[in-house]
Amino acid sequence: MENMPLLVSIIISIVKILIIVHLLLVGVMIMIWAERRVSGWMQDRLGPNRVGPQGLLQPVADGLKFMFKEDLIPDHVDKPLYVLAPAMLLVPALVVVAVVPFGSSITLFGYEIPLQIADINIGILYILAITSLGVYGVVLGAWASNNKYSLLGGLRSSAQMISYELTLGLGIIGILMLTGNTLSLRTIAIEQGAYPWHWNFLIHFPAFLAFTTAMFAETNRLPFDLAEAEQELVAGYHTEYSSMKFAMFFMAEYMNMIVGSAVTVTLFLGGWHFFGLENVGGPVWSGLISFGIFFVKTAIFLFVFIWVRWTLPRFRYDQLMNFGWKFLLPVALTSIVVTGTLWITTGSRLVVGIGNVVAAFIVVSIVAGLLVMSTPKPAIQESDNQLAPTVLDAIE
Amino acid sequence: MNPEQILFFLFGAVSLIGAIAVISFRHPIYSALSLIVTFFAQAGLFILLGAHFVAAVQVIVYAGAIMVLFLFVIMLLNLGTLSAKGAITGKLKGFAVILGILLAVEGVYIAVKGTKPGDPAVASAETATESVNTTTYSIGELLFDEYLLPFEVTSLILLAALIGVIVLVKRETQEEN
Numbered sequence: 001m002e003n004m005p006l007l008v009s010i011i012i013s014i015v016k017i018l019i020i021v022h023l024l025l026v027g028v029m030i031m032i033w034a035e036r037r038v039s040g041w042m043q044d045r046l047g048p049n050r051v052g053p054q055g056l057l058q059p060v061a062d063g064l065k066f067m068f069k070e071d072l073i074p075d076h077v078d079k080p081l082y083v084l085a086p087a088m089l090l091v092p093a094l095v096v097v098a099v100v101p102f103g104s105s106i107t108l109f110g111y112e113i114p115l116q117i118a119d120i121n122i123g124i125l126y127i128l129a130i131t132s133l134g135v136y137g138v139v140l141g142a143w144a145s146n147n148k149y150s151l152l153g154g155l156r157s158s159a160q161m162i163s164y165e166l167t168l169g170l171g172i173i174g175i176l177m178l179t180g181n182t183l184s185l186r187t188i189a190i191e192q193g194a195y196p197w198h199w200n201f202l203i204h205f206p207a208f209l210a211f212t213t214a215m216f217a218e219t220n221r222l223p224f225d226l227a228e229a230e231q232e233l234v235a236g237y238h239t240e241y242s243s244m245k246f247a248m249f250f251m252a253e254y255m256n257m258i259v260g261s262a263v264t265v266t267l268f269l270g271g272w273h274f275f276g277l278e279n280v281g282g283p284v285w286s287g288l289i290s291f292g293i294f295f296v297k298t299a300i301f302l303f304v305f306i307w308v309r310w311t312l313p314r315f316r317y318d319q320l321m322n323f324g325w326k327f328l329l330p331v332a333l334t335s336i337v338v339t340g341t342l343w344i345t346t347g348s349r350l351v352v353g354i355g356n357v358v359a360a361f362i363v364v365s366i367v368a369g370l371l372v373m374s375t376p377k378p379a380i381q382e383s384d385n386q387l388a389p390t391v392l393d394a395i396e
Numbered sequence: 397m398n399p400e401q402i403l404f405f406l407f408g409a410v411s412l413i414g415a416i417a418v419i420s421f422r423h424p425i426y427s428a429l430s431l432i433v434t435f436f437a438q439a440g441l442f443i444l445l446g447a448h449f450v451a452a453v454q455v456i457v458y459a460g461a462i463m464v465l466f467l468f469v470i471m472l473l474n475l476g477t478l479s480a481k482g483a484i485t486g487k488l489k490g491f492a493v494i495l496g497i498l499l500a501v502e503g504v505y506i507a508v509k510g511t512k513p514g515d516p517a518v519a520s521a522e523t524a525t526e527s528v529n530t531t532t533y534s535i536g537e538l539l540f541d542e543y544l545l546p547f548e549v550t551s552l553i554l555l556a557a558l559i560g561v562i563v564l565v566k567r568e569t570q571e572e573n
Contacts, residue, residue: 081425122532125452132460136432139464143425143471151471158464165460183532 089137153236189271
């Protein structure tokens with residue numbers, strides 16, 4: 001990129017942005033279709049299969065329907081924030097992709113074009129910063145709706161997102177310690193190399209599990225979708241939304257899933273590498289193949305998202321808080337200490353990997369033991385506040 | 397004007413407008429949101445200075461965590477719209493005026509006598525930012541080498557605060573039960 005005229009690099013950037021944003025939007029449509037078809041398959045029914053081949057055009061039909069619905073704004077809402085909230089959820093989801101490397105690079109007309117919009121030095125911090133802003137869309141939408149169910153949903157969601165954000169950030173630190181002195185996602189992907197046994201998910205297995213679980217919580221997906229628990233809160237924070245505004249909330253959720261999967265693939269699953277397949281072919285083809293590998297890995301991870309949603313039931317609120325603070329957080333913290341200590345003393349990735357798993361196992365056993373011992377007798381459990389456990393009760 | 401200067405004035409203007417909006421909105425939620433806008437503009441200014449790490453941390457800590465808690469509290473307390481009279485009263489008013497005058501004097505002083513682009517102090521700062529290849533790397537090196545003791549002391553203080561909060565909250569819930 002260094003020897004490029006300014007105009008050329010600007011045009012290339014714009015083209016990359018256009019392609020990636022459209023890929024993301026089409027990806028959302030495919031994900032909505034896939035979710036309904038896969039859930040149908042898992043529940044031994046068909047799912048939508050009427051519009052287009054295999055029902056593939058169903059999201060288009062849904063989109064058209066959303067467009068033509070009346071854009072209703074209830075009287076009792078706080079209008080400016082009510083209109084702003086869906087955008088505040090959607091924009092962070094869109095902006096995060098800027099730093100995700102989708103493949104190695106393509107050489108066109110003598111210019112080497114990396115398949116990434118911006119390879120900035122603080123890539124990971126950028127992702128953490130922008131994802132932490134997603135909370136505002138939920139909280140403001142909930143508050144502006146002026147509806148107690150919405151507000152309850154929003155409060156639950158923000159408490160959950162703040163709690164799990166911590167694990168998300170801590171889960172990455174182990175990787176950073178072993179990846180030279182940079183926070184750039186591209187470097188992290190390159191340093192993992194071509195072979196799966198060098199990828200970060202084996203070296204940092206407990207951190208990988210903690211990170212992935214936190215990612216589920218951040219996207220408000222089952223089993224962490226307490227913010228929109230239908231049986232309790234109608235539809236949670238987007239109860240009062242209809243038409244395209246609701247569609248924006250809906251799209252943001254799927255976009256977050258796609259981006260989350262892409263980030264996980266980059267950080268833990270070797271990015272676009274797969275047994276050296278990404279180097280096959282000329283300067284153009286190898287780039288496209290690496291993009292294909294990245295795409296397939298992300299797709300597999302997205303399937304896991306759907307799989308989990310239709311397999312696990314929803315957590316209760318106190319269970320959610322207990323799980324986040326008493327299991328995920330200690331595991332992520334231990335992984336940092338163990339990784340640092342073993343890496344300094346032995347310098348072997350194998351030892352670090354084994355040590356991480358053993359340490360996580362010990363920590364989980366200790367916490368589980370403590371929880372079992374400290375569980376109060378059934379007689380005490382019948383106190384008044386048992387019906388509505390608050391954040392403080394859960395942390396306690 | 398070069399692009400950097402245009403961006404500087406843009407971020408500076410947004411930051412100022414946000415700050416003024418914080419104190420002029422009647423509703424606390426809107427004030428809190430304006431404060432977030434200001435934090436963002438300041439993150440932009442940090443990036444222009446080459447302090448990428450500080451910019452990211454500014455967004456993560458202030459815009460992403462602290463302001464969410466602010467909003468949380470405002471919503472739970474259901475503060476509603478503030479009246480014009482009740483906001484500042486009696487002694488506070490005089491105090492605010494004195495502080496305001498002090499700030500204004502400081503601002504004028506800096507504008508008149510402060511550093512300009514050609515000054516030796518600014519030049520040495522510029523070469524320093526250029527010579528350091530990655531800001532995050534150099535901040536880490538400084539924190540864990542030259543400033544290790546202050547860093548550790550700060551983390552100890554934070555830990556103490558954390559434990560203090562847990563102890564306080566625990567006692568209250570026990571009394572309730």
